[in-house]
Amino acid sequence: MAGSSTAPHFIASVLREAIYRGILPEGRPLPQAQLALRLGVSPIPLREALRLLETEGLVSFQGYRGARVTALSVEEAQELYEMVAALEANLLRIAFPRITLRIVGDAARVLDRMETERDCIGWRDLNQMFHNLLYEPADRPLTLDVVARLRQKTDRNIRIHLVSMRDESQRQHRGILAAVEAGDLPAALEALVSHLTYTSNDLQSYMRQEQGPRRRR
Known part of the structure; x- marks a missing residue:
């Protein structure tokens, strides 16, 4: 069948x-x-x-x-984001010369949709779409697959911290895209790594709050 x-x-x-x-x-x-x-x-x-x-x-x-x-520890979440940041920065570096104005426009429209998406899974999917639009011109399917698998492990906790980070995350996404549109690779890489570091720190903070009561039970 x-x-x-x-x-x-x-x-x-x-x-x-x-x-x-x-x-x-x-x-x-x-x-x-x-x-x-x-x-x-x-x-x-x-x-x-x-x-x-x-x-x-x-x-x-x-x-x-x-x-x-399975359970995800704070330490594992930190390590996962360290790997994601390194791989995504390399993808953006390779893809940068091939990112067209059409891709920039598509990415901007995804960000517009994210502004009104209230469901955590829907937002997560759009977030992945935004990042992948910038990375796919690198033509590194194996690296993209590894990044997707790493993100699956961290995104399992998107529900616990999305409300706190979504506005700042959107501002950072706009900053990444503005640097890409301006053709400024160093600024785009700095904005991307800063964004992923912020997301990692926010997730770890909420995970500590969630896991604290469990340890006391």
Whole structure:
């Protein structure tokens, strides 16, 4: 069946969004029989979907205890953003001479859409689209794939700090795009790294607030 190969990816997308929204919180066991029943799917594509999420670092298998949602530490979030910043800066550096006015215009329109997007997952998708528009001219598909995987791990917590950072983040996005449009590579790189550092610090701050009560329980 044509749909049999896509079923695990569809199930994975449903579970990924549930993790991003906190419906399936960190550390929570994922009983496969119950999940299959709730989702109306058979156990085989469900297990394949969980394996896909395992490759993204969102799910882990623990022997006879089955699968559970992984936890992300503050230290891991910091390291992930350090890698993202290094890779994205290199992508922008390579792509810069090939970024056209049309790409700049497309990126500006994405930012306009982000202004009114209130859903955290919708905003996250537009944010990724904005950044990718600037990086795709680099023609580095392997690097883009690595960045996407790293961002999947950090974006799982977008819901806990988006409200606090979205206005400043949008201002920073506009600054990056203005430097790109002006043809100023050093300013664009500085704005990008500053933006990613700000986002990382904001996320770490909120993660500490969230994880603090857990340690005291």
